[in-house]
Amino acid sequence: xxxxxxxxxxxxxxxxxxxxxxxxxxxxxxxxxxxxxxxxxxxxxxxxxxxxxxxxxxxxxxxxxxxxxxxxxxxxxxxxxxxxxxxxxxxxxxxxxxxxxxxxxxxxxxxxxxxxxxxxxxxxxxxxxxxxxxxxxxxxxxxxxxxxxxxxxxxxxxxxxxxxxxxxxxxxxxxxxxxxx
Numbered sequence: 001x002x003x004x005x006x007x008x009x010x011x012x013x014x015x016x017x018x019x020x021x022x023x024x025x026x027x028x029x030x031x032x033x034x035x036x037x038x039x040x041x042x043x044x045x046x047x048x049x050x051x052x053x054x055x056x057x058x059x060x061x062x063x064x065x066x067x068x069x070x071x072x073x074x075x076x077x078x079x080x081x082x083x084x085x086x087x088x089x090x091x092x093x094x095x096x097x098x099x100x101x102x103x104x105x106x107x108x109x110x111x112x113x114x115x116x117x118x119x120x121x122x123x124x125x126x127x128x129x130x131x132x133x134x135x136x137x138x139x140x141x142x143x144x145x146x147x148x149x150x151x152x153x154x155x156x157x158x159x160x161x162x163x164x165x166x167x168x169x170x171x172x173x174x175x176x177x178x179x180x181x
Contacts, residue, residue, distance in 0.1 A: 003159055007129055010120040010155050014051045017152055023174035024054040027150050030172045031058065031116075036146040040113035042068040044082045044145070047091065047099035052118050053150040056099070060088055070107040072135070073100050080135040082107045109142035117149045117168060123158050126167035126180030140166040148172060 001009075017023070031037060043062055048055045062069045063086060070082040073094075085091060085101035094100045117136055119128035128149050130136055140147060146169050153173040161167075171178040 001159075003129055004132070006157065006159050007120050007132065010129070010157070011051070013154055014120065014152060017051070017154065020051070021054075023152055024057075026174040027053050027172050028058055028061075030177050031148065031150070032061070034148070034170070034177070036114050036148070036170075040067060040146075042070065042107060042112050043114045043116070044070045044072065044107070044112045045116040046118040047071050048118075049098045053152065055116060055150065056088065058116075059085075063087065068107070070105075070112070071099070071101050072139070074133070074135055078134055078138055080139045082109070082112065109139065110144060112143050112145045115140070115143065115145045115147045117147055119149050119151060119155075121155050121157050121159060122149055122151050122168070122171045122178075123161070124156070124178075125161070126169070126171065126178070127159075127161040127165050128168055128171070129159060134164065137164050137166050146170070 045055045070084040072080050074080050083101040084105040085103050090102050091099045092102050119130050121129035149168045149171045151173050153175045169181045
């Protein structure tokens, strides 16, 4: 099965998952227990879209915890930048319907301590299958951040990695934390 087929199958599987709120709460609790979270000053997170594990409540919690919180904004030619926001009311929907910061405070990649990465599958070796645009695979090598993917346990599966794929340091599911470093 190729990556496109795996992506399509896992996205359908994710949409049909039961008890998503309960699973999201378990993922959040595991994430907040990480030493990397506790010591991080600046955290970049995707802002959940459709059936992705929820990160909006997490963003609010991180702001309350005094973290600098930033989120990706995707531009032309596969470019992605990260912009800080200090309140959820400062988010707007992009033309794709994805939440993005409206504040114009660019955070350089090298200033980010921890990055929460989205995806629709992950392997036992820490590779993730994203949505096919390659945005994170181009962005992550610019950082020194600890990278962590949020997934549902049902999305763990094997697929071939490519030379341009950047493995995660960790994946968190409702059942456990997988460390790959």
